Amino acid sequence: MAASEVKRSGGAPAHDSAPRRPVRALLAPDRYRGFGVWFGFVVVFLYAPIVTLVVYSFNDGDMIGMWRGVSLRWYQATLADGSVRKALANTLIVALFATLIAVSVATAAAVAIVRGAGRFERLSERLIALPLAIPEIVLAIATLMLFALIDLGSSITTLVLAHAVFCTPxxxxxIRTALAQISVSMEEAARDLYCTPAECFRLVTLPLLAPGIVAGAMLSLVMSIDDFITSYILSGPGNTTVPVYIFSMIRQGVTPQINALSSLLFGLSLLLVAGFWFSSRRS
Amino acid sequence: MSSARARTNRVLGLAPVWLLIGGLLLAPLLLVVAIAFTEQGAYGGVDWTFSGAAFVSLLYNVDFDGTASVEWSYVQIFLTSAALAGATTAICLLVGFPVAYFISRQPPSRRSVLMLLVAIPFWTDLLVRIYAWMIILGNDGLIASALSALGAGWLYRNILFTPKAILLGMTYNYLPLMILPLCSSLEKLDGRLIEAAADLYASRWSRMKDVIIPLTAPGIAAGCMLVFIPAVGDFVTPTIIGGGKTLLFGNLVALQFGSAHNWPFGAAIAVVMLLLIGCAGTLPLLIRRRLGRVA
Structure with a gap:
């Protein structure tokens, strides 16, 4: 760590004969002492609770603070529970359909925005970012009121629509980043070779854009699967999702079964983030 | 292809976004503003007559005989929420800036790995992250067990179900939202400017104060807003590790659509929350303008 912070380039190379200068003087002008150590602390802070949770989900004992050996019994108990399985199925269905909508809408918008630079395009880009600028609770209750007003009860469909809104950004x-990297000359070449615009999009743009779309889909899936606030406000008795189920479990008290279910949810998120990471590297 | 045709295609491409976000975000928000100015219906619904009663009841408690007394409890909840969200933002900035700076000065390949490392907790369920703190903090939690195993149980102070725990939980939740925009702002910062400042005998502190921070001000503002917005509306953290004892804005809104069932009042609180965020959003602009005048 210290070695990497030492300025290597610039100035005369240090000779053995030269008097040894203290390390402090050798620190590159854009480096700050202790920031690396601080980074380490913060990473530990960010991961300690999650690691604790996962480790204790394998605890054989009934008590949270007492370690009684490794076992999978809480996972077995969790997965054998019918209502957990139902919640898991609901979560996946909502995430898949919300992502399908979000990715289609976002792809169409990205193509229009990246390839055109008018006022309407800039306004639309602002609109897409809007769900990030509003507290989720406000958006959730607003959506709830709208659905109630037009007599749409709580169903999987309303949940999918609400999720699609905040998944879109x-x-x-x-997708936008990937599209900006695709040279327009590729599409122009295709058109010179008598491609129709539809063919050009399907045969040239879409395949080049695929990694970006997969990356966007992964992020959207994670956002939907991990969402609590919107699902809590909008889901009725029959369409609980896993985070809402965990919430009701927590309110009844801390049990090792929550650890197991939470760890499963964390594992799912991690898998999707890994998918995002690899597909965004490819693009 | 003619430009008119290209224009039509672009409008067609943008239509779904306007349909989705316009229909399910703009329209509901307008509805919230509208409902905030109505009266509560007799059976808990909405009575569509124009009224400012919901806003009045945020400040005054009107009795049946028409006498009004000032109701401080909502003002208090408002101030607590704003203060907790503000403190969370400030702590995240102080904790996150060195981290983001450190990441931004790494070689690009390592930088993206480190950014992923910071992002993973953010991509984990909010509820799971907060629940994990319950395991650590509680009376029979990890810290308590570890201390009593060492015979130092008397050292343990339970902060679970206190405002301190809420502050810790919120900082933990939203720290990645501060670090990531700071990173992308800091990595665009040209290192030669810092070297130039050093060559002109600027001290390390002065380089930070006069070069690095002013040049990354937009990133700092973005990070602060990204933390402040969810923090001010957070009702999960106060409910779980606050033990539901500290009521915040988010709890109050959620209550009105649950057991209290007072839609106009809930909508009025939501409008106040949006106004607060709007005010907080102009703050960075004002500060930047002040700074611009000084520099």
């Missing part, structure tokens, strides 16, 4: 960002 997350799907949009990687």
């Amino acid at each position: 997350f799907a949009f960002m990687p």
